[in-house]
Amino acid sequence: MIRQTLLTIGAAVILGAPWSSADAGPAPVPKTMLAAAFDRGGGPEVLSIHRMPVPKPNAGEVLIAVHATGVNVWEAAYRQHAGNDAHFPVVLGSDGSGTIAGIGTGVSGFKVGDEVYARSGGFYAEYTTARAEDVAHLPKGIGLTEAGILAISGLSALQGVDDVLQLRAGETLLIHGAAGAVGALAVQFAKLRGARVLATASSEEGMALVSRLGADAVVNGRTGDIAAAAQRLAPHGFDAVLGLAGGDALERCIDAVRQDGRGRVAYLTGIEPLPKPRLWIRMTLYSFISGTQEFTRLNEAAEQAKLQVPIAAQYSLADAVEAHKRLEAGHLLGKIVLRVH
Numbered sequence: 001m002i003r004q005t006l007l008t009i010g011a012a013v014i015l016g017a018p019w020s021s022a023d024a025g026p027a028p029v030p031k032t033m034l035a036a037a038f039d040r041g042g043g044p045e046v047l048s049i050h051r052m053p054v055p056k057p058n059a060g061e062v063l064i065a066v067h068a069t070g071v072n073v074w075e076a077a078y079r080q081h082a083g084n085d086a087h088f089p090v091v092l093g094s095d096g097s098g099t100i101a102g103i104g105t106g107v108s109g110f111k112v113g114d115e116v117y118a119r120s121g122g123f124y125a126e127y128t129t130a131r132a133e134d135v136a137h138l139p140k141g142i143g144l145t146e147a148g149i150l151a152i153s154g155l156s157a158l159q160g161v162d163d164v165l166q167l168r169a170g171e172t173l174l175i176h177g178a179a180g181a182v183g184a185l186a187v188q189f190a191k192l193r194g195a196r197v198l199a200t201a202s203s204e205e206g207m208a209l210v211s212r213l214g215a216d217a218v219v220n221g222r223t224g225d226i227a228a229a230a231q232r233l234a235p236h237g238f239d240a241v242l243g244l245a246g247g248d249a250l251e252r253c254i255d256a257v258r259q260d261g262r263g264r265v266a267y268l269t270g271i272e273p274l275p276k277p278r279l280w281i282r283m284t285l286y287s288f289i290s291g292t293q294e295f296t297r298l299n300e301a302a303e304q305a306k307l308q309v310p311i312a313a314q315y316s317l318a319d320a321v322e323a324h325k326r327l328e329a330g331h332l333l334g335k336i337v338l339r340v341h
Contacts, residue, residue: 029054029063029065029101029102029127030054031053031054032051032052032053032054033051033052033053033054033125033126033127034049034050034051034052034125034126034317035049035050035051035052035089035091035122035124035125035126035317036048036049036050036091036092036124036125036317036318036320036338037049037050037052037089037090037091037092037124037125038079038082038088038089038090039088039089040082040088041079041080041081041082041083041086042079042080043080044076044079044320044321044322044324044325044328045321046079047079047320047321047324048321049317049318050089050091052089052091052125054126054127055122055127055128055129056102056129057102057103057104057107057129058104058129059104059105059106060104060105060106060107060131060132060133061104061107061129061130061131061132062100062102062103062104062107062110062116062129062130062132062135063100063101063102063103063104063127063128063129064096064098064099064100064101064116064118064120064127064128064129064130064135065098065099065100065101065126065127065341066093066096066097066098066123066125066126066127066128066340066341067096067097067098067099067144067145067148067339067340067341068096068097068098068144068145068147068148068149068337068338068339068340069093069095069096069097069123069124069148069149069337069338069340070093070094070095070096070123070148070149070152070153070181070335070336070337070338071315071323071324071327071335071336071337071338072094072095072152072335073270073327074094074270075092075093075094076324076327076328078090078092079092079324091121091122091123091124091125091128092122092123092124093121093122093123093124093125093128093338094119094120094121094123094152095117095118095119095120095123095148095149095150095151095152096117096118096120096123096128096148096151096340097115097116097117097118097138097144097145097147097148097150098115098116098117098144098340098341099113099114099115099116100112100113100114100116101127104129104132107132108132109132110132110135110137114137115137115138115144115147116135116136116137116138117135117136117138117144117147117148117150117151118130118134118135118136118151119134119151119152119155119290120134120135123338123340124317124320124338124340125317125340126317126340126341132292133290133291133292134290134291134295135295136151136292136295136296136298136299137299139298139299139300139302139303139307140303141302141303141306141307142302142307142309145311145314145337145339146309146311147309148337148338148339149181149309149311149334149335149336149337150298150302150309151290151295152288153181153182153185153335154185154298154302154307154309155288155289155290155294155295155298156182156268156287156288157182157183157185157186157189158185158186158189158297158298158301159286159288159289159294160182160186160242160266160268160286161173161186161189161190161193161242162189162193162297164264164266164284164286165240165242165264165266166264167190167193167195167239167240168193168194168195169193169194169195170194170195170196171195171196171239171240172195172196172197172198172233172234172238172239172240173190173195173196173197173198173238173239173240173241173242174197174198174199174200174230174234174238174240174241174242174253174256174257175187175190175197175198175199175200175210175215175241175242175244176200176221176241176242176243176244176245176249176250176253177200177201177221177243177244177245178199178200178201178206178210178215178218178244179199179201179202179203179205179206179207179209179210179332179333179334180244180245180332180333180334180335181309181310181312181332181334181335182244182268183199183210183242183244184209184210184213184308184309184310184333184334185307185309186242186244187199187210187213187214187215188213188214188305188307188308189301189305191214191215191305192301192304192305196216196233196234197214197215197216197217198215198216198217198218198219198229198230198233198234198238199211199215199217199218199219200218200219200220200221200224200226200249200253201218201220201221202220202221202222202331203220203331204220205333206331206333207219207220209310209333209334213308213310216233217229217232217233221245221249222249226249226252226253226256227252227255227256230253230256231256234256236258237256237257237258237259237260237263238256238257238258238263239257239258239262239263239264240257240263240264240265240266241253241254241256241257241264241265241266242265242266242267243265243266243267243268243271243275244267244268244271245271246267246271246272246273246274246275247273250267250271250275251275251276254275254278254281254283257278257281259280259281260280261280263280263281263282264281264282264283264284265278265281265282265283265284266284266286267283267284267285267286268285268286268287269285269286269287309334310333310334310335311334311335311336311337312326312332312333312334312335312336313326313332313336313337314336314337314338314339315336315337315338315339316338316339317338317339317340320338323336323338
């Protein structure tokens, strides 16, 4: 599903139905824009600044003047291995934040000048379009920069906790890979739901981060004794595990789940290798779902939790190459932000 989404990004930046200049409101929209794009697959160095047409919103879409966007691992993978079906130049960027600059026909609930965040494509650019149902006003307490990395990570975290694991107050949750963007938000949503949380991270800095965000206990997922930490917090077995990184450490986390048929495991699309199936444990591979109701739920939870959105590093649009190099170096606490405006 992620690959199908990325394959549309290059075309999404260029294509669009005619629209009225009146839709842009008082803010003038230029005909061209700058975008970080690539014309062939390869390493980070294939990214460069292109001048491209500003996209035009179709019916049911809005035009966003981009403020910030997240740098996601699947974007780097697609940059490396763009196939013959890619529409070059490709503009990456799967979610971001900004200001409404234009409105297509049939859109309600937004006006030019509104600050929003969204899940769409082509956010490595000064402007992009998004379906109105994939756009939301900023939740209270979240600024535009933080909102640039909130959509996909926030939906993934909340839906993992609420919809897949159906976590309840008083239950225990083990989050493996908690120092990344999804994990850091999941810690906060799980605490909002009244769960007790054991979080794993792969560095002292990561362990300190998830502890500050509310985890009841932390353990180093690479070098620590996960079984002992799990026994201390949940001696009868964890109710649930949220797996955000694969490998032997995830298997050890799943070993700590209760074996009475009520234990469950959720693991996010893209982790490798996938965990082994287990008897008496419900194991679910999932991906986020976008939509108006989903963003409403996310905003409500973000405001209730007084959500902190961890930013690993910030780069300008012109430094997209450096941002991708940093992404590939790994060990991020949160997510990288590209600042566009």
